Amino acid sequence: MKAAIINQYGTSHELQIQDVPRPEVDSHEVLIRVHATGINPLDTKVRQGAMKLMLPGSFPKILGAECAGVVEEVGLMVSDFQPGDRVVASLGTLGAGYAEYAVAKEKNVVKLPDAIDFIQAAAMPIAAGTALQAMRDKGHLRPNDRVLINGAAGGVGTFAVQIARIIGAHITAVCSTDNAALVRQLGADVVIDYKTTDFTKLPDKFEVVFDAVGKSSFDACRDILTPEGTYVTTTPSPRQILEEVVTIFTKQKADSLIFSFTQEDMNWLIKQVTAGKLVSVIEKTYPLDSVAQAHEYSETGHVKGKLVLVIR
Ligand SMILES: NC(=O)c1ccc[n+]([C@@H]2O[C@H](COP(=O)([O-])OP(=O)(O)OC[C@H]3O[C@@H](n4cnc5c(N)ncnc54)[C@H](OP(=O)(O)O)[C@@H]3O)[C@@H](O)[C@H]2O)c1
Structure with missing residues (x-):
């Protein structure tokens, strides 16, 4: 072959x-x-x-x-x-x-x-599965929560925006201006251009900050998390792992994920596609x-x- x-x-x-x-x-x-x-x-x-x-x-x-x-x-x-x-x-x-x-x-x-x-x-399997596990299992995202998704225009990010929309969260998406229309179409309520605005300095507070491209850190995002907010990243660096250990004892949490395939998750994602809620x-x-x-x-x-x- x-x-x-x-x-x-x-x-x-x-x-x-x-x-x-x-x-x-x-x-x-x-x-x-x-x-x-x-x-x-x-x-x-x-x-x-x-x-x-x-x-x-x-x-x-x-x-x-x-x-x-x-x-x-x-x-x-x-x-x-x-x-x-x-x-x-x-x-x-x-x-x-x-x-x-x-x-x-x-x-x-x-x-x-x-x-x-x-x-x-x-x-779908890796990018959509990672987005689902980040939103549901790590962020514990719920309807009406405010979530910020960095890297919203990428493979994981485009699925994360749509899954957050399915959950019913209020979505702030971070990407370059060229991709603003795309992420809005996928369900973002607010779009931030990372080239002109440092999202870690926003006045808003988020229950979940999901860095789909691993360009920030828990420490940098502390001020934009609610007092019990969670920072989730796809790239668990040694520093991130240390922050995860430290935040076991604090209300704000740092977390990361290693994608793991399950038939249940994949079937759920397929169901969303057939229902016209996910592309x-x-x-x-x-x-x-x-x-x-x-x-x-x-x-x-x-x-x-x-x-x-x-x-x-
Ligand atoms: N832990 C795990 O199990 C797991 C699973 C899947 C993926 N990952 C990791 O997650 C990361 C993302 O994966 P992916 O498939 O989404 O990658 P990708 O599709 O290659 O990501 C590309 C996107 O990143 C955006 N981007 C680049 N620089 C940025 C910045 N400084 N700020 C915000 N957005 C920026 C780009 O948007 P613009 O063009 O608008 O700049 C582009 O849309 C990778 O490092 C991957 O290895 C980990």
């Missing part, structure tokens, strides 16, 4: 298209004929070698942590899926979705209704052959919504 592989860590030039053996399924796994694969900043970090201490692995390595496609084959013990099912899957941090076929654990696969296309679905904002799609360009664009840090590789 055709796949984008790297033989060593490095720049986007390490990504090469090659013919490699099709993966084989284990007893609790599903083989997916991949139609589309979401690109995440995680993929570029793995390619650079930034995760190598936490996530060792051998070369050649195929990147890609999520995909959507059609079940080709199932393992001996798989009972919930059969060949021909349309599915979306999380492939894990060491997943191999930049390929014509990918293997996923059965528990990380969810059926996809016909109404949702593969490109839209492939953009994947996709700025660009790329064919597999152009994966290096996709990585280069992702690394600019200014993607609007998501990038998706279209494999088939």
